[in-house]
Amino acid sequence: MEYSEMSRKLVDILKLNGKPIAVSLLTRKEDIPEGMEEIKEPVRYCQMLQNARFNDAITLAAEKQHSCKGGAAAIGLRDYPENISSGALYYNKLGKEISLGIAKRVVDNMPRPTPGSIVNTIVAPLDNTPTQPDVIVVMTDVLAARRIVHAVIYRHGGRVTANFAGIQSTCADATGSPYTTGELNVSIGCDGAAKNAGLKDDELVVGIPAELLEDIVNILDSKAQDWDDWMRS
Numbered sequence: 001m002e003y004s005e006m007s008r009k010l011v012d013i014l015k016l017n018g019k020p021i022a023v024s025l026l027t028r029k030e031d032i033p034e035g036m037e038e039i040k041e042p043v044r045y046c047q048m049l050q051n052a053r054f055n056d057a058i059t060l061a062a063e064k065q066h067s068c069k070g071g072a073a074a075i076g077l078r079d080y081p082e083n084i085s086s087g088a089l090y091y092n093k094l095g096k097e098i099s100l101g102i103a104k105r106v107v108d109n110m111p112r113p114t115p116g117s118i119v120n121t122i123v124a125p126l127d128n129t130p131t132q133p134d135v136i137v138v139m140t141d142v143l144a145a146r147r148i149v150h151a152v153i154y155r156h157g158g159r160v161t162a163n164f165a166g167i168q169s170t171c172a173d174a175t176g177s178p179y180t181t182g183e184l185n186v187s188i189g190c191d192g193a194a195k196n197a198g199l200k201d202d203e204l205v206v207g208i209p210a211e212l213l214e215d216i217v218n219i220l221d222s223k224a225q226d227w228d229d230w231m232r233s
Helices: 003-014 045-055 069-074 088-093 100-108 142-156 169-181 191-197 210-232
Strands: 021-026 059-061 120-125 135-140 185-187 204-209
Touching (some): 021 045, 045 135, 069 169, 142 204, 142 210, 204 210
């Protein structure tokens, strides 16, 4: 199934506000599509996602074009700067943890690719991605996230284990985690994405490994309406 068709089905079935987002984490410069140019002004990763979701923007960026260094580190472009790796940002500036040591523990447990293993990112609407993506990010309401989870366990059973901290939701939770584990992840969002990229208070962030996408779409296409009908009957 083409990415454009999968995008259309996800929007229609899940009643998404905006489009699913395709993220490619490139490990080699030669994989950049011919003719693509890096953006001129630095942008936060969460803003790149929202620009693709709502404005059809396609963004090619190296580490220097990622204005949020925490976000860049969470998707493998670099290591965390000292103010983040030490826990100081979350303890001293943001007051998110009770001590510096606990704040450092939060950072140490962020799921992410090996620092420096990614050389460029491409963020695009799924229906117009110029490359084969690694992760699909969906920002959506609780019911749509629940349906995606149902589609995963429909075939595989078991449970979906969400891994999040309410910090670095779009980068670590919805991109770094599915990229490194190959498993779906659901995040409650974060204050940074809300403040800097307009993530709504009632939106979740879902990260889907690209290799699971077509199966999820096919199951939603055949089962989601039945699930909705039973729920509302």
